[in-house]
Amino acid sequence: MPDSLDACLRNCVQQMATCPAPAPDLRPTGPECQHGCGWTAFPGRTTCCRSCQGNEGPHSKDCSTKNRPSHTSGPLCEQGCGRRSFGSFTTCCTRCRGPKGPHAGDCAHKGVNATRGVDFDLEDGLRRQLEEWHAVGAMQSAQQVQDVIRELSSSAGVAEQVVKMLWLSIARQTRPSKGPLAVYLDLAKKHHGVDVEVIDLGQYSAKHSNSCMFLTCAVALAERREKGHDDGPLGVVGDHIEVSAPFGQTISLPDLIQEHQENPYSTLGRMADVLRHAACEVLLSDKDYFLPFFHPVAAAHSEPSEDAYEKWVSKMRGEEEGDELVMLALSRLCGVAVQPVQKSGYRVPLMDPCGESESPTGWISYWGNDDRHWVWLRLRGG
Numbered sequence: 553m554p555d556s557l558d559a560c561l562r563n564c565v566q567q568m569a570t571c572p573a574p575a576p577d578l579r580p581t582g583p584e585c586q587h588g589c590g591w592t593a594f595p596g597r598t599t600c601c602r603s604c605q606g607n608e609g610p611h612s613k614d615c616s617t618k619n620r621p622s623h624t625s626g627p628l629c630e631q632g633c634g635r636r637s638f639g640s641f642t643t644c645c646t647r648c649r650g651p652k653g654p655h656a657g658d659c660a661h662k663g664v665n666a667t668r669g670v671d672f673d674l675e676d677g678l679r680r681q682l683e684e685w686h687a688v689g690a691m692q693s694a695q696q697v698q699d700v701i702r703e704l705s706s707s708a709g710v711a712e713q714v715v716k717m718l719w720l721s722i723a724r725q726t727r728p729s730k731g732p733l734a735v736y737l738d739l740a741k742k743h744h745g746v747d748v749e750v751i752d753l754g755q756y757s758a759k760h761s762n763s764c765m766f767l768t769c770a771v772a773l774a775e776r777r778e779k780g781h782d783d784g785p786l787g788v789v790g791d792h793i794e795v796s797a798p799f800g801q802t803i804s805l806p807d808l809i810q811e812h813q814e815n816p817y818s819t820l821g822r823m824a825d826v827l828r829h830a831a832c833e834v835l836l837s838d839k840d841y842f843l844p845f846f847h848p849v850a851a852a853h854s855e856p857s858e859d860a861y862e863k864w865v866s867k868m869r870g871e872e873e874g875d876e877l878v879m880l881a882l883s884r885l886c887g888v889a890v891q892p893v894q895k896s897g898y899r900v901p902l903m904d905p906c907g908e909s910e911s912p913t914g915w916i917s918y919w920g921n922d923d924r925h926w927v928w929l930r931l932r933g934g
Contacts, residue, residue: 581620591619617651645679678704678715679722682898694744697901716901717845720876723898724923733927735895736920740929743899744891748918748929753812755925758821760828764926765874765919769882770823771809771928772917776888778805781913828868831881835865845877873924879903888917893929895922 582592589611591600600619601612621636629637632651635644645655701719705712733750740748751771757763803819812818835842839861846861868878880903883890889904908915918929 580618585619590621591615592621594618613652616653675718675722678718682719682722694902697899701901711844713905714845716903717876717880720879720892720900720903723892723894723896723900724876724921731895733920736893736927736929739893739895739897740918740920743893744918746918747932749932750920751809751928751930752925753809753820753928754816756816756821757824757828758817759825761871762873763821763824763828765878765882766824766827766831767812767820768919768926768928769827769886769888769917770820771805772888772919773823773886774808774820775805775930776915781915827882827885828874830885831874831878832865832869834881834885835868835877836862842877842881845880874926876903879919880905883908888915891916891918893918893920895920 580592580595582595585591585593585600585604586598587600587604587606589600589604589606591604591611593599594601601615603610603612604615616634620634629635629644629648630642631644631648633644633648633653633655634651635648635655637644648655701712701715704715708715733752736750737748740746753764753767753771755761755764755767757767808819812820815821839858843858843861846864864872868874874882879890879892882888883903884905887906887908889902889906889908891902892900894900902909902916904916918931920927920929
């Protein structure tokens with residue numbers, strides 16, 4: 553590894569310069585397959601392949617390499633399979649891993665003429681429904697979100713928390729959302745009726761990178777303490793936070809934020825590292841609780857195992873970025889209800905395993921996310 557940042561940048565530029573240009577799409581264009589499956593017909597034929605019988609296929613293994621999606625508006629799947637990505641997501645379906653698939657059963661046609669009554673797994677079905685609801689502006693209230701969660705939980709035979717975790721995971725699979733941070737202001741107001749300001753503390757804590765979620769949690773805790781509340785992490789974790797954070801001194805929240813923006817080895821930076829360590833300890837010590845929710849995006853259809861789970865926690869102790877499972881751990885650890893606000897515009901459920909939103913103090917913290925980076929959405933006048 554190069555020792556200096558300049559050397560790293562030069563190395564990256566050299567690597568980019570030697571990368572080959574993407575290969576052009578040489579698949580022929582033409583009319584749609586007569587079976588309405590979502591693919592073009594093979595040149596000189598009326599169907600895409602000999603196997604096709606209708607909108608559910610089946611298809612020959614090389615069908616997607618010989619033909620194009622019949623409607624090609626919008627970007628293609630980032631896995632390189634040649635199919636159109638679904639809605640605002642980066643892939644055609646949740647199962648796709650590359651040019652040879654595999655694919656969900658309805659993948660070839662769902663972005664064109666999605667049919668009803670198709671059997672699909674909970675994840676792919678939820679992703680499709682979220683896209684449809686988002687497109688028509690459905691789910692305008694927290695109660696509507698909860699009704700959907702309850703219905704999906706019942707129909708799939710899984711716990712409501714599983715649906716919530718899956719929902720958050722899917723919402724973070726959308727294409728990275730560009731645009732100014734001010735987008736969060738409009739979404740927080742539209743979805744939750746709150747006025748916020750955006751506090752971006754970057755990604756660096758005192759000892760780690762990719763710490764934006766832990767920094768967001770740290771600054772939310774700091775504000776909580778500034779307002780005179782004694783809740784938050786207890787025991788050893790609380791003691792370590794007390795050591796790293798001078799809550800008893802006359803230092804204001806704006807000063808804490810400015811301190812961190814000038815130097816990541818700050819009060820908030822040290823708090824973030826304590827929270828990262830504590831979250832990992834909670835994830836391991838209460839493994840029986842968290843393991844059913846372990847659902848890595850990169851291996852969405854593999855069975856979660858204790859070995860894979862423990863390897864993931866081990867990576868989290870380093871530079872791994874926090875995800876929805878870490879958020880669940882932080883929410884339980886700190887006794888806070890977290891309402892994520894996705895920059896993509898997808899409304900997502902409240903993370904509240906301790907029922908904090910129903911307590912007399914009603915502590916709900918709003919965290920913005922653009923699919924990778926987390927920012928704190930501080931309530932105005934709160």
